[in-house]
Amino acid sequence: MKTSHRPLAAAVAVLATAALTSCGAGSSAGPAADGTVTLSFMTGSDQSTVATSTALANAFMKANPTIKIKMEQQSGGSEGDNVVKTRLSTGEMTDVFWYNSGSLLQALNPAQTLVDLTGDPVLANVQPEYLPVVTQAGKVFGVPATTLTGGGILYNRKVYEQLKLEVPKTWAEFMANNDKIKTAGLTPVISTFKDTWTSQVFVLADFHNVQAAAPNFAQDYTAGKAKFATTPAAAGGFRHLADVHAKDYLNKGFGSATLDQGLKMLVEGKGAHYAMLSGLLPPMLKTYPQTATDIGLFGIPGDDPDKSGATVWEPNAVYIAKTTKNLDAAKKFLAFVASPAGTEAVTAAVQPSGPYRIKGSKLPDDAIQVAKDLQVYLDNGATAPALEFLSPIKGPSLEQIAVAVGSGLTPPAEGAAQYDKDVEKQAKQLGLAGW
Template sequence: MKRIVLIGLVMVIVCGLLSGCNQQSKETANVKSATPVVLSIYVDQGLVNDDLHEVAKLFEEQEGVSVYFKERPSGDAGEAMVRASLASGDMADLLIYNSGGLFFELDPERYFVDLKNEPYVQDYIEAYTNAVSRNGMTFGYPVSNSTIVGVLYNKELYEQLGLHIPTNWDEFISNCRVIQKAGKVPVVASFKDDWTSQFLFIGSQYAVMKREPAFLKAFLEHRKSFVDSVVYKESFEKQRELYDLKLYNSDYLIMNNTKALELMTSAKGAHYIVNSGFLDVIQKEYSNAKNKVGFFPIPGSTADETGLTIMLPSSFYINKYSEHIELSKKWIALFHAYMKSHHLKQIAPSVLKDEGTFQSTDPVINRYLQDGRYTFGLEFLSEVKGDKLSEISFENSTGIITPEEALRNYNARYQSKLDQFVR
C-alpha cells in the first residue's frame, strides 16, 4: 500500500512540472485498478488456526485475492466491538462469531447474508441449523467441530491411586480427597483466565434436562428463569464447594490456562474442568502426554444425571453490506471443501452430517454419545445468552459472593438482556 501511495505522489509532482497533465487521470486510473482486492475476516485474537491459514493460502492462489484476518479481543470487550462495527458500517467482509444466543442478539436479518440456498447447508445437523437460523433464513457456516464441557483427568494419577472415573458428584469429591491426601492438586483452577471458571455451571445442562425435563420449554417461553431450577442452583453450590474444601492449587488466582495444562500433563494436577478443546491442544502440543490425560462428563448428582453438554462451534457470517459478497461465498465454499477433504476425527463430533456419524475418538465420550446421553448448551437453544457468567463464577468460586448471590446475579443479567433484545 505504501508503494502505491508513493507512486501516486510522484505522478502528481511530475504532472505539475511537465506539460500534458491530461495523462494524470489515465495514470491514476491505472494505479487504482492495480490495487489488490482484500477479503477481510473479523475474528477473536488467537483463533486464527492452521486450517484458516491453509484455506487463506489456497484462496489467494485460486482467486488472486489477499485474505486479511482482523483480530479483536475475546469476551465482553470483543462482543462490544462487533456490535459497534455492525452499527457503524465498519464490519469486515466475513465475521467469525458465536452461534446461538450471542449471534441472535446481533439482529442477523439486518446485518448478514442468508445462506439457506447454498448446498452445504443441507449437511448441517439440526441443532446447528437452529443455532444459526431465524425466520426461515440460515446465516452461518461452522468454523470447526463442536466442543464438550467436562473434566480433564490425569490417567497416571488415577491408576497410581486406584481411582475410577466418577459417575456422580459424591464419587468425584471422594476421588478429590484421595488425591489431596496424596499431595497432588485435586482440581486445577486457572482463574487468571476468569472465563475458565464458568464451565461447571455450563456443563450442568444435561442434568437440568434429566431432572427437570419440563424446565427448558418453560424457560424458552420466558415462564421460568434460572432461579426456578434446582440444578442450576446446585451447580453454583458445587463451584463453591471446591473452594471451601480447598481442592484448588494454591496459586489459582494467578494461574492461566497454559500453566494449568502443564500441571495436568506433568501429573501434578488431577482434574481440570474445561472443554474438550483443551484435550485437542494436549494431543497436538504435548505429544509426550497425549495418552496420559483423559476426559469425562461433569458428574451430576446421580449417575442418571451424568451426561455430556455439547457446545456448538463459532461460525462464518457474511456481512450484508460487504462489497465482496460473492467472493465471501466462494471463501465459505472453499473452506467447506477443504474441511471435508482434510477431516480428522476429533474429541468432539462434527456438526456436518456428511462427516460420518456423531462420534468421538475418545472412548468415554463416544459411549455417552452412542447412548444418547447428551444435550446442547443452553446458549444454543435460547435466543439470548446471559452475560457476566465468567465474572459471577469467578466471584463465587473464590468466596467473594455466595452461591445464592451468584444465581440471583446471573438471573438478573439474563433478564436484563432478555428485555433488551427480545421484548
C-alpha cells in the first residue's frame, strides 16, 4: 500500500549525521589516486529511510575505511519516481540507490539500467522468499534495505487479557470477540477515514486469505481473467469493511478520525482492534512506551482456521545502476546491507517493526510485540506478500471505494465491482495483455 508510506515515515525521528553529505552529481568517478573510492547513494527523504540509510552507510564506512559514501536524498511519491526513471535512462544515476521492490521494479527497465546480481555472492544472505520481489525476467537486481511490515489487525493485548479473549483464527471468532468488547463498553474496531488511505487495509491486508483460497489469483488478475467481484475470497475484504460497520462496532466519529487519533485510541485501550500496518508503531514508543508490549498483531481472519496467516509488505531494496564506475565497491556495500552486520546497524538506529529478510538476522530481545508476532507467522510459513508485490495493478480509487463501503454507503458487492472498473482503466494504461 504505497500511499501508506508517507504517514508512516513522517512519524519516525530523523537521525542526522555529518558523515553523509548531499551529492547530486550522479555516479561517482572511479578510485582516487590514493585508492579511496566514493560511492554516491540516492535514498529517500522520509525520516525512516534517512535513518536506516544513515545507519547502514556509517557502519559500512567504519568497516571499510577506503570507501566513502555520499548520500543524496530524493523526494518520494510520483515526483521522486520520475527522477529515478529519468536519471537511469540518461545515465546520470548514483552508483547505488534505494527504490521499491515488487511490481514497480519493472517500470525501471532493469535489464537495461541495473546491474544483474543473479548468482552473485552479494545475495548469499538474502532469504530466498524475498528474491521474487526484486526479480524481473528471471534476473535478480536488489537486496532488502529494511524490515518486513505486517498488515492485519493491531490489537490491544491488555484488553484481550482483561476480557479473557483469544486471538481469532476465523472471521466468526473475530466478530464474536467484537461482541464481547462492545458489551464491555469499549470500541471493538477503530476506523480513521479522515486519512482515507487507512480504509484500504481491510482489503489489501486480506490478500493472504485470497491467495490461500485462490492460489492463482494474482496471475489471473494481472491477465484480466480474475476479478474481485467474481472471486469470493477477493471480495472478502469489502465484506469485512461492511460487516464491522453494520454491527456498529466502529468508534464514534470514525469518518472524521485521523490515523494519529486511531493509534492513540488503540494504545490507550479505548479501542481494541485497528486494521493497520505494524510499521506505524515504533514512532509511538517515545510517547507511549507501553506500545512495545501492549499492542500485538494478527492477520485478518478468514474462513478456514487451518489457513490463518498474515499479509506482509516486503522491504524496499537497494540497487546498483549499470552506469557505476565503482562496481566492486557497490557490490561490497550491497553485501553489507544484506548481512547480519548491516541489520544490526539498522536495529541500533531504528526499532524494527518486523523481521529482516536476511539469513542469520534475529530480532533483538526487546523487539516490539508486533515484530515478534510477525516472526511467528514467518516461521510457520503462514504469510503472503501483498498483491502489489505480485501484480502491477492497483486502482487509484480504492481508498474512496473502501471509505464508502466501510461507512455503509455502498454495498460490499457493489464496491468490489467498482474496484474492478477502477483497475481496468489502469491495466489498459499499462498496456497489459488480456484487458
